[in-house]
Amino acid sequence: MQVVCIVWYKFCHNGSAYNAVPNQNYRFRTKGQIRNMSFFSIEFSVLLLVFFSLYWAVKSSKIQNLLLLGFNYLVIYLFSPYFALIVGVYTCLVYVLALFIDTARVRFVFLACVGVCVLFLCFFKYYANIKDEFDALLILFGLDFLESDIIFPLGLSFYTFNSITYLNQVYKESKNLMRDEYYEEQNPALQSFVALATYLSFFATFLAGPIMRSHFFFSQYHAKKELGSLDLIIALILFGVVKKVLIANYAQMYATPILNTPFSYHSFELLSAMFAYSVQIYCDFSGYVNLVCAFGLMLGFVLPPNFNMPYMAKNLKDFWNRWHISLSSFIRDYIYIPLGGNKNGFVMTQILVLFAFGLSGIWHGNTWTFLIWGFLHGFGLVVLNCYKQLGLPKLPFGGASLTFLFVSLCWIFFYYHSLDEAINFFRAMYQNFSLTSPIYVWGVLGGFVVLFLLYPFMSKAIESTQSLFSVIPLVLKPIVLAVIFMLIVGFMPSGIPNFIYASF
Known part of the structure; x- marks a missing residue:
C-alpha cells in the first residue's frame, strides 16, 4: 500500500511543468480566483478516497445522495469559490423555471425558460464581445464601481445542457398530465432542490461532460446504489491515464512546436503534426471520459457513452x-x-x-x-x-x-484561434514543399499509417483488460497496479497539461 501511495504521489507531482488550472483558454481572469485543483492532483485523490469510504460506509441512499452533493460542491469550490457560487445561483434559477413551466404548461413559457438558460450561458461565454457595452451599462446605472472582469465558469456549458434536458422533461410530463381529466397530480419529472443541485453539480460530468440527460441521471440517483465492477473501474482508470499522460502528452509535445511555427517546417512535417493533433485531442478527451466513467462506477452511476472508436x-x-x-x-x-x-x-x-x-x-x-x-x-x-x-x-x-x-x-x-493563423498553416503546407524533407518524417508518417491500421483491433481493449484483471487475485492487484503506475511515471513527460475540453 505504501508503494502505491508513493507512486501515485510522484505521478501527481511529476515535473515542474505541472499545471492544474483546468482551463488554459480563459479570456478574463480575476487574480486568485482559480486554485490549483485537478483530477490528477494528490488533493483530489485523497479527497476521492475519503469520500468513497464514507459514501459506502452508510447504507441509506438519502445520506449517500447528501454526501454526493457536499462532495460535488467541495470539488467545485476547490477549483474556485466563484465557480461554486455560479452553479449555486444557476441551480436556484433552474429550480424556479421548472416550477414555472409545470404551473403554466404552455410551450411558449417552456421556450422562454430555455431561452433564459441559453442567455445565461451566452453572457459568460461571449462576455469578451460585449464587455465594452456591459461597462457602459454599469456606468449608466451608476454601478461602475463593480468589478467587470468576468471569467467563464468551469463546466457552465455542460450543466446548462443538462438543465435544458431537465426543463424539457418537466414540460413533457406536464403535457402528459394535462391529457388526463384531473391533472393536479405531482409532475413525476419535478425534482427536489437537493436532487437538482446534485444533478447540475455532479463532479464526474461537471468539468467536460458527457452530457447526462436528467431522466438518465435521476433514475440512478433515486435507485439503490451498487458498486460497479472493480475490474472495469481499474481498466477505465488505466486507459484514461495512459491516453492522457502518455499518448496525448507526447502527441502534444510533437505537434505544438510545428503547428505554432508552420513556415519553419516541411509540408510533410505539417501533415504529421496535423495527424498528431488529431491523436492528441481524441486521447485527451476520451481519456478524460474513461476517468470520469470510472469515478461514476465507483459511486454506483453509469455514465452515457461519449466515444465509440x-x-x-x-x-x-x-x-x-x-x-x-x-x-x-x-x-x-x-x-x-x-x-x-x-x-x-x-x-x-x-x-x-x-x-x-x-x-x-x-x-x-x-x-x-x-x-x-x-x-x-x-x-x-x-x-x-x-x-x-x-x-x-x-x-x-x-x-x-x-x-x-x-x-x-x-x-x-x-x-488555431485566429483565421489568419489557420490560413498561414495551409499556406505553409503549400509553399514548404520546396524545403528539404527531413528523413525522420517518413518514419513518423509511417508510424501513423501503422497505428491507423492497428486501431480497429483496439475496439475491445477495455473489455480485454477487464477480463485480464478479473483473473488476477485481489491481493495481487495492488502490486500489479503499482508496477504499471511506476512504468507510466517512468515514461511520461514532465507535467500534466490541462484537458482540452475543459475550455468549453
Whole structure:
C-alpha cells in the first residue's frame, strides 16, 4: 500500500511543468480566483478516497445522495469559490423555471425558460464581445464601481445542457398530465432542490461532460446504489491515464512546436503534426471520459457513452455517431429535430444540418475558426447526403481513410484561434514543399499509417483488460497496479497539461 501511495504521489507531482488550472483558454481572469485543483492532483485523490469510504460506509441512499452533493460542491469550490457560487445561483434559477413551466404548461413559457438558460450561458461565454457595452451599462446605472472582469465558469456549458434536458422533461410530463381529466397530480419529472443541485453539480460530468440527460441521471440517483465492477473501474482508470499522460502528452509535445511555427517546417512535417493533433485531442478527451466513467462506477452511476472508436468511421455521418456522442445527440434531439429535421424536404434538411453544425461551432468558441470548423463538418454531411440522394455507389474501400483525413484537416480550424493563423498553416503546407524533407518524417508518417491500421483491433481493449484483471487475485492487484503506475511515471513527460475540453 505504501508503494502505491508513493507512486501515485510522484505521478501527481511529476515535473515542474505541472499545471492544474483546468482551463488554459480563459479570456478574463480575476487574480486568485482559480486554485490549483485537478483530477490528477494528490488533493483530489485523497479527497476521492475519503469520500468513497464514507459514501459506502452508510447504507441509506438519502445520506449517500447528501454526501454526493457536499462532495460535488467541495470539488467545485476547490477549483474556485466563484465557480461554486455560479452553479449555486444557476441551480436556484433552474429550480424556479421548472416550477414555472409545470404551473403554466404552455410551450411558449417552456421556450422562454430555455431561452433564459441559453442567455445565461451566452453572457459568460461571449462576455469578451460585449464587455465594452456591459461597462457602459454599469456606468449608466451608476454601478461602475463593480468589478467587470468576468471569467467563464468551469463546466457552465455542460450543466446548462443538462438543465435544458431537465426543463424539457418537466414540460413533457406536464403535457402528459394535462391529457388526463384531473391533472393536479405531482409532475413525476419535478425534482427536489437537493436532487437538482446534485444533478447540475455532479463532479464526474461537471468539468467536460458527457452530457447526462436528467431522466438518465435521476433514475440512478433515486435507485439503490451498487458498486460497479472493480475490474472495469481499474481498466477505465488505466486507459484514461495512459491516453492522457502518455499518448496525448507526447502527441502534444510533437505537434505544438510545428503547428505554432508552420513556415519553419516541411509540408510533410505539417501533415504529421496535423495527424498528431488529431491523436492528441481524441486521447485527451476520451481519456478524460474513461476517468470520469470510472469515478461514476465507483459511486454506483453509469455514465452515457461519449466515444465509440470515432477514427474507424466509414464516413462523416458515422463519425458523428461515434465522436462526442452526448453532444451530437443533444444537438440532434433538441435543435435539429424540433426545427423540422428531415420532414420538410431535402433542401431544408441540408440547411438545418448546416445550421446545427454552425451552432456546434460557435458553442466551442466565439472565433471565426470555430464557426468554420462547424460549417466544414456540416458541408461535408451535406455533400454526403447529396451523394446518397443521387444514388451514386458507395466507395468500395478507403472511406475511413478519407474521413480521418477530412476530420484532421478540420481540426486545424479547431486548433488555431485566429483565421489568419489557420490560413498561414495551409499556406505553409503549400509553399514548404520546396524545403528539404527531413528523413525522420517518413518514419513518423509511417508510424501513423501503422497505428491507423492497428486501431480497429483496439475496439475491445477495455473489455480485454477487464477480463485480464478479473483473473488476477485481489491481493495481487495492488502490486500489479503499482508496477504499471511506476512504468507510466517512468515514461511520461514532465507535467500534466490541462484537458482540452475543459475550455468549453
